[in-house]
Amino acid sequence: MSDNATNDDVYVEGKNMYKIDGFQLSYEFNFLESYDIGWRSVIGVISDILSKGGSPKFFLASLGLNKNRLKEIENILKGISDAINYYKGSYVGGDTNSSDNNGWIDIVGIGEAVCYKSVDNIKRGDKVIITSPIGYNSIIFISYVNNWKISIPLKYKLKYKHPIVNPHLQDIFSQNCDNIHYSLDISDGLIVSLYNLVERSKLGIEITKMPVSEEVLNIANNYKIRLLDLLKFSGEEYESIFVVDKDSYHKIINQMKLLGLNPVVFGEISDRQGVYFNGELIRKTGWDNFLGWF
Missing domain, CATH: 3.30.1330.10 (PurM-like, N-terminal domain)
Structure with missing residues (x-):
């Protein structure tokens, strides 16, 4: 292979x-x-x-x-x-x-x-962007493992039933290829996807802001759901992660907004291998098709 x-x-x-x-x-x-x-x-x-x-x-x-x-x-x-x-x-x-x-x-x-980049292009100091906040499916999955005891808003069910990936992502790539160093989707969950990135690149990510929707966080607070559980029970939200040049990310952010996305700059590439938030290492957690939740 x-x-x-x-x-x-x-x-x-x-x-x-x-x-x-x-x-x-x-x-x-x-x-x-x-x-x-x-x-x-x-x-x-x-x-x-x-x-x-x-x-x-x-x-x-x-x-x-x-x-x-x-x-x-x-x-x-x-x-x-x-x-x-x-x-x-x-x-x-x-x-x-x-x-x-x-x-x-x-x-x-x-x-x-259109613009494929391997992990070899990633550089220390690159900004890490997600195309829109996440967490909607986490509420569904957490409700599922708790026998549906958590009320799920209709909006969340509709997003799960009929997900859409913005087709204009192609335009972002074609217009900014020189400044996009790497990219991937997060359908396997945010933390699993970030670990895929750091394990392939041998670099690390310092998360500066968790890209979880505010409305999701409000529901989580009401049901006393921890942030780590939102991260664990995540996945199948078809947003994209862009690793971009630190001097060009403002332009890419503005283009994403014009295309109807709600991008969040949530991290930076570092030399310290692993995924860190507030200086603490986040363990790899999520869903595995063979093992289930881990």
């Missing part, structure tokens, strides 16, 4: 980007409809391609369903098709299988590299 394949979220060969992502349908919540499952499956792949400085072009889908769920296929495929069309991509093939369990779905995406 090549170094690129093992050390990044997408594989890049020339001007092409390749990504595969999938999940078991048993992971999904009961407020989701089959259409939402199809939509979300595509967004996971699109988020990686857009966040790595690519333009999504072609998609393939592989779907396995229990025979008792065959009526759902049409709506799942409709969700897949609508998501691909929203980003002006093309569906070029797929496969449908039977499954003895709840089922699964895998999506392959092929994109064109």
